[in-house]
Amino acid sequence: MRIKTKWIKSPQFVILIVMIIIGIFGNVFISYDLKFYSKPVAKVTSVKQISISKTDDEFHNQDEQISQRLIVTVLNGKYRHHRLTLNNTYTKSQTNSHKYRKSNVLILNNISDDKGKLSASILSLKRDRILFNITWLIITILVVMMGRAGLLAFIGVFINLLLFIVMININDQLHGNAILPVSIISAVIFTAISLLLIQGFSKKMLATFGATIGGTLLSILIGLLLLNLTHNRGVYYETMSYITQFPIPLFAAETLLSSLGAVMDEASDIMATLFELKTVDPTVSRHQLFSSGLSVGHSIMGPLINVLFLIFLADTFNSSLLYLRNGNSWGFTFNMTMSLGMVQSLICGIGIVLTIPLTSIFGALLLGKQVKL
Amino acid sequence: MSSITVLLLVLMTLMILVGGRQGWSAFWGLICNFCFLFLGIALMAFHMSPLIVLLIIGATVLAVTIFTGNDQSIVTITAFWSSLIILLIICLLILLINHIAMIQGFGPEESNELAGYSTTIGINFSQVAISSMTISSLGAIAEASIAISTGLHEVLTQHPDLNSRQLMISGYHIGQQIIGTTLNTLFFGLFGSALSLFIWFSQFHYSFTTIINNQILCQSLIEILVSFLGVLLVIPVTTIMAIRHH
Numbered sequence: 001m002r003i004k005t006k007w008i009k010s011p012q013f014v015i016l017i018v019m020i021i022i023g024i025f026g027n028v029f030i031s032y033d034l035k036f037y038s039k040p041v042a043k044v045t046s047v048k049q050i051s052i053s054k055t056d057d058e059f060h061n062q063d064e065q066i067s068q069r070l071i072v073t074v075l076n077g078k079y080r081h082h083r084l085t086l087n088n089t090y091t092k093s094q095t096n097s098h099k100y101r102k103s104n105v106l107i108l109n110n111i112s113d114d115k116g117k118l119s120a121s122i123l124s125l126k127r128d129r130i131l132f133n134i135t136w137l138i139i140t141i142l143v144v145m146m147g148r149a150g151l152l153a154f155i156g157v158f159i160n161l162l163l164f165i166v167m168i169n170i171n172d173q174l175h176g177n178a179i180l181p182v183s184i185i186s187a188v189i190f191t192a193i194s195l196l197l198i199q200g201f202s203k204k205m206l207a208t209f210g211a212t213i214g215g216t217l218l219s220i221l222i223g224l225l226l227l228n229l230t231h232n233r234g235v236y237y238e239t240m241s242y243i244t245q246f247p248i249p250l251f252a253a254e255t256l257l258s259s260l261g262a263v264m265d266e267a268s269d270i271m272a273t274l275f276e277l278k279t280v281d282p283t284v285s286r287h288q289l290f291s292s293g294l295s296v297g298h299s300i301m302g303p304l305i306n307v308l309f310l311i312f313l314a315d316t317f318n319s320s321l322l323y324l325r326n327g328n329s330w331g332f333t334f335n336m337t338m339s340l341g342m343v344q345s346l347i348c349g350i351g352i353v354l355t356i357p358l359t360s361i362f363g364a365l366l367l368g369k370q371v372k373l
Numbered sequence: 374m375s376s377i378t379v380l381l382l383v384l385m386t387l388m389i390l391v392g393g394r395q396g397w398s399a400f401w402g403l404i405c406n407f408c409f410l411f412l413g414i415a416l417m418a419f420h421m422s423p424l425i426v427l428l429i430i431g432a433t434v435l436a437v438t439i440f441t442g443n444d445q446s447i448v449t450i451t452a453f454w455s456s457l458i459i460l461l462i463i464c465l466l467i468l469l470i471n472h473i474a475m476i477q478g479f480g481p482e483e484s485n486e487l488a489g490y491s492t493t494i495g496i497n498f499s500q501v502a503i504s505s506m507t508i509s510s511l512g513a514i515a516e517a518s519i520a521i522s523t524g525l526h527e528v529l530t531q532h533p534d535l536n537s538r539q540l541m542i543s544g545y546h547i548g549q550q551i552i553g554t555t556l557n558t559l560f561f562g563l564f565g566s567a568l569s570l571f572i573w574f575s576q577f578h579y580s581f582t583t584i585i586n587n588q589i590l591c592q593s594l595i596e597i598l599v600s601f602l603g604v605l606l607v608i609p610v611t612t613i614m615a616i617r618h619h
Contacts, residue, residue: 258565302399
C-alpha cells in the first residue's frame with residue numbers, strides 16, 4: 001500500500017497522466033482534422049475482389065495481379081457523405097502498390113464530377129494516426145522512464161527538427177546553390193543546441209562542442225579530398241534519390257549531417273571521462289589524459305560505425321532485390337544501390353575514428369594546462 | 374583504384390592506428406556484417422522468406438557486433454541475449470505497425486527509379502520492410518546494450534554486494550547518460566538520409582498534410598522511432614539480464 005501511494009505522488013505518475021491526456025486529445029483531434037486537408041479524404045466501406053491473374057515476367061518471376069473495387073464514403077469537402085467507387089490494382093508482392101482493406105482511410109486526388117458520376121484516384125493512405133501514436137508511445141516511455149533527461153533529449157530533437165525545416169527553406173531561397181555552407185552553419189547550431197540541452201552550459205560542453213565540430217568538418221574535408229584524388233571512380237551520383245539540384249554538394253551535406261550525431265555521441269563520451277579523471281585526480285598529466293581518451297574511444301568506435309553502417313545497408317534491401325530479380329549482376333546491383341551509401345558510411349567512419357585522437361588531444365591540452373597554473 | 378577501395382583502406386589504416394588490435398577486430402566486424410547482409414539479400418532474392426532471413430542474419434549481425442567489440446565474456450553474453458530479445462519484440466512490433474501503416478515497398482516519388490523494371494517479382498515486400506527496418510535498428514540496440522552491460526559490470530566489480538534494486542537504479546543511471554546522445558545519433562542520421570527527400574518536398578510544394586502521410590517519410594521516420602524504442606527497451610532488459618547472470 002505504501003509503495004502504491006508513493007507511486008501516485010511521484011512525478012512519473014503525473015507525467016504519465018499528462019501523456020495519456022495528450023494521447024487521447026491527439027487521437028480525437030486526428031478524427032476531426034479533415035478540414036486541414038485540401039484533398040478529399042474517404043473511408044473504405046466495402047471491398048470486392050474483381051479479378052486475379054497470374055503474371056510471369058521476362059525474368060520468370062511469378063506473381064499475381066489483383067484488382068479490387070472499393071466503395072468509399074467521402075468524409076470532407078464539397079462531396080462530403082457522397083459514395084464513390086474506386087478501382088485499385090495491386091500485386092501480391094505489393095512492390096509499389098497497396099492492398100486496401102475495409103475501414104482504411106484514403107487521401108484521394110481531386111474528385112471529378114461527370115454529370116453526377118463521381119470518380120477519383122487514390123493518392124495515399126492516411127497515415128497520420130499511426131505516426132502520431134508511435135511518436136506518442138515513444139515520448140511517453142522516454143519521459144516516464146528517463147524523467148528530466150528524457151524530456152530534455154526530446155525537446156532537443158524537436159527544436160532541431162524545426163531548425164532543419166528552416167534550413168531546407170533557406171536552401172530553397174538560395175535555389176540550392178549553397179547547400180554545403182548552409183548545412184555547415186546548421187550543423188554548428190544543431191550541435192550547440194543539442195549539447196546545451198543534454199549537458200547544460202559548462203566548460204565541458206564547450207570542449208565537446210569544439211571536438212564535435214572539428215571532427216565532423218575534418219571528416220568531410222578528408223572525404224571530399226579522397227573522392228577528388230580518385231576522380232570519383234566507381235561513385236554513381238546519378239543513383240541519388242529525389243534529386244532536384246546539383247548532386248555532389250548535396251551528397252556532402254547529407255554525409256555531414258549523418259555523421260554529426262555519431263561524432264557528438266563519441267566526443268561527449270570521451271570528454272565526460274576526461275573531466276571525470278580530472279575531478280578524481282587534479283594532478284593528472286596530459287599524457288595520461290590523452291591515453292585514457294584513446295582507450296575510451298577504442299571500445300565505442302566499432303559499435304558507433306556499425307550503427308550508421310547497418311542503417312545504410314538495411315535501407316538498400318528494396319532496390320537491391322528489385323535489381324537482382326530483374327536479371328542484373330551482383331556488381332551492377334552493388335554499384336547502383338550501394339556505392340553511394342557505402343562512400344557515405346566510410347566517410348562517416350573515418351570521421352568517427354579521427355574524432356577519438358582529436359577529442360583526446362583537445363581535452364588533454366585543455367585540462368592539462370590548468371595544472372601548470 | 375576505385376574511390377570506395379581507397380576510402381576503405383584509409384578507414385582500415387586509421388582504425389588500426391587509433392585502435393590497435395581492438396580497431397583491427399572492429400574493422401573486421403564491419404566487413405563481416407557487410408558480407409552477412411549481402412548474403413541475406415541474396416537469400417531473399419532466391420525466395421527464402423524475408424522473416425526467416427531476418428532471424429538468421431539479425432542474430433548473426435548482433436553476434437558479430439557484440440563479440441568483436443569487447444572481450445569480457447560476461448559483458449558480451451548479457452548484451453547478446455538482451456539484444457536478441459529486443460530483436461524479437463521489435464520485429465513483432467514492426468509487423469503490427471506495417472499492417473496499419475502499409476509502408477512497404479517503393480513510394481510514388483521513387484517511380485523514376487522503377488521505370489523500365491519489372492515490379493511483379495514475387496517477393497513479399499511487407500516482409501522485406503519488416504526485416505529491413507528491424508536490421509537497421511540492430512546497431513543502435515547492440516551499442517546501448519553493450520554500454521549498459523559494461524557499465525553494470527564495472528559497478529559490480531567495485532561494489533559486489535549491491536542488491537538487485539540498487540543495480541536496477543545503476544542500470545537506469547547509465548541508461549540516462551546514453552539516451553540523449555543515442556537519440557541524436559539516430560535523428561541526425563535521419564536528417565542526413567532524408568535531406569534530399571525534404572528538399573524534394575519543398576521544391577514541389579508538398580502541403581503539410583501530404584508530407585505527414587507520405588509513404589517514404591513515414592518509412593524513414595518510423596524506422597528511426599522504432600530503433601529508438603528498441604534502445605529504450607534494451608535498458609531494463611539488459612539490466613535484468615545482468616542481475617540474473619550475476
